[in-house]
Amino acid sequence: xxxxxxxxxKLWQRTSNPVMHFEHKAGDKMFVDFTGTKLYLQNKSxxxxxxxxxxxxxxxxxxxxxxxxxEIQKKEDFISATENALHYYKGYLPVxxxxx
Numbered sequence: 001x002x003x004x005x006x007x008x009x010k011l012w013q014r015t016s017n018p019v020m021h022f023e024h025k026a027g028d029k030m031f032v033d034f035t036g037t038k039l040y041l042q043n044k045s046x047x048x049x050x051x052x053x054x055x056x057x058x059x060x061x062x063x064x065x066x067x068x069x070x071e072i073q074k075k076e077d078f079i080s081a082t083e084n085a086l087h088y089y090k091g092y093l094p095v096x097x098x099x100x
Contacts, residue, residue: 024060030089032057032082039069053077057085064089 035054042049052069055078059065066085070077 022060026061027059027091029060030057030085030091031060032078032085034073034078055081055085057082059089 033056035056037054038051039054040049040051052071053073055068055070057066066088068081068084070081
């Protein structure tokens with residue numbers, strides 16, 4: 001039964017402290033995603049609420065974080081927010097050559 005599972009799980013939790021540890025090389029990885037929670041801006045004169053998506057970027061080694069609100073999760077918004085994060089980190093975007 002579920003209650004029995006919870007009982008034994010709580011016993012196990014008291015004796016162990018599971019953590020996941022990652023080693024990151026400085027400048028090696030940048031993690032990006034949109035949060036699930038939206039921000040809302042309210043127009044003071046009309047009271048209208050406008051929902052905004054929240055883009056978050058974090059560097060693996062330093063945990064330096066960049067956050068930006070965008071209108072929607074379109075490809076263009078994602079690319080723009082990623083470029084802004086790279087500028088914030090003083091990073092660069094490599095030019096990708098296309099072969100025809």
